[in-house]
Amino acid sequence: MTRAEAFSEREVAMCTVAHLIEDGRTYWAAGGGTPLYAVLLGQKLYAPDAQYVTEDGVISPEPLLPFEPMMTMVASRAVHHALQWGTMNSAGVHAQLGHMDYGVLNTLQVDQHGNINSTFLGEYGGSGRRFGGPGGADTIAACCWRTILITDQDRRKFVKQVDFISSPGFLDGTPGARERAGLPRDTGPWRVVTPWAMYDYSERRLRLIARVPWVSVEEILAECEWKPLVASEVQVLEPPTEEELQLLRTELDVRGQTTDAAGGWITWDGEQYVRA
């Protein structure tokens, strides 16, 4: 594997998630886009026995890549050679039954307890801005055993309390809050991955556990609206490899829709990685 020399920030997040994908586990990837690409990247490079489902109830397909634009569900290439074709209710019910080990989601806004907002920025019903709604993410966050959330490291997105809980994290953070709301026992947020960092949860609060080599802990904390817990030893994440980027760019995100080419880029200057 070869360390890559130029990549976008969102590519970093997808590659980081790919390393979390394990053999012998089931993954429910929200929508298309980033979560699905991250799961496919992990499955193809590191965990060939990782299985995934999508919202239209497709189980373990062998998709014909690349997808056509927007066609990551229902379309024949996306659902190709699955083990079963289902429906949204079959996917939802299988998650209720406990068949989904991990959910992989992305979002607009996340808070200290891992609650997710994809509905409304600002005071609900006020002059703020409406977004698409939870889609499948609410059920993924409620019913998968563990959830992995992908988002940007930006203090407007990394907030103390989300403006609107579209999909549940640890709710108010008190022990048993999810169960009191009728959610299945022993489920909940597990990791948050951004282009700069990875977090787990300690006592149901976000904790910084790893960073990329080109960003300091202080820079990360400056992009959080509140101060998250910081692990006593913050690990350093591996940068993307050429193999990962090759796959991502030629088979998965071939149109650059999720790589945010207009956003931040990282390059190797011969001695170190620098943010362009």
Added chain:
Amino acid sequence: MTAPSAPRKLSILREGTSQYLAVDPDGFRAHIRDNKQRALKSRLMTAKEAVERFVSDGDYLTYECNYLMRGPNEVVHEIIRQGKKRLWAAGKFTYVDVALLVDAGCVSRADCGFFLSAPPIDRALKEGRLEVFEYSNVIMTLRLQAGAMGVPFLPVRSFGGTDGFDHSGAKLITDPYTGDPITIVPALNPDVAVIHAHQADVFGNARIFGTGVSDVESALASKKVIISAEEIVETAEIRRNPGATSIPYYAVDAVVHSPYGSYPGTCPGYYGSDPEGVFEVFRAIMSDQVQPYLDKWIRPFETFEQMLDERVGKPKLEAMRARETAREGYSA
């Protein structure tokens, strides 16, 4: 195990406060008894006739899949062409349909599972032309499942704890069996469902191949059901493989023969999407240019077929069909 000797107290712990479509399972049964055709009589008609007869102003509308993926686009175009008003849409698993129908003046209320928010939605909200009620994709399809079972509500394991819950018709109750908190959601029995199938006979026995969202649930849960189908097949063909029937005729009110009826989207196994058409509708929504889109693709035409002939053309349609090479599993 024996039942507990003391009866458990049933209590409502928390309630959503939003408006939801009234729940009335016996009213639904009576509607079915009084309106559904039990005889094997042809329901074949044009999209124009189907929408005139079965979509009324003020109806609750559910469409299946969406404009890009096996959507009932011929019927959706006809709803827009006929200028239906005050519809309440089940906005699940949706990119553009809600924005199109809102900007066309057809939809004024929407239950949200997911629909792309965009300038036409923002404007409608700001001007008070649209009300949105909050659910999720799976909660919407489980509500349809309850509606399709003839029961008034369904317990669900998601949705509790969210702010969507507070802006919905859900309730958190004490489960009378376990004593634990459980969310219940109101059954959804739409006035009308529009569904695009791969094949149907003239009576409405329909076959859908591949994956989907909630085709069967919507068909069974809705008072009026319009099926559009790529192919009209003989009933003998349906009888040859009854296990392949997705929707039975007695749930169906209208059958519309609708080849390429999901254009510009895909009908999996039959034809791929038209990427140019997909980008165009996205661009129209995101740049707030829905009216020019409607003026180009819908309003000038008498029928969807005329639009396909004059605006898309046979070579492009044939190319979409040729490009759809993954065909395994899309036949009975």
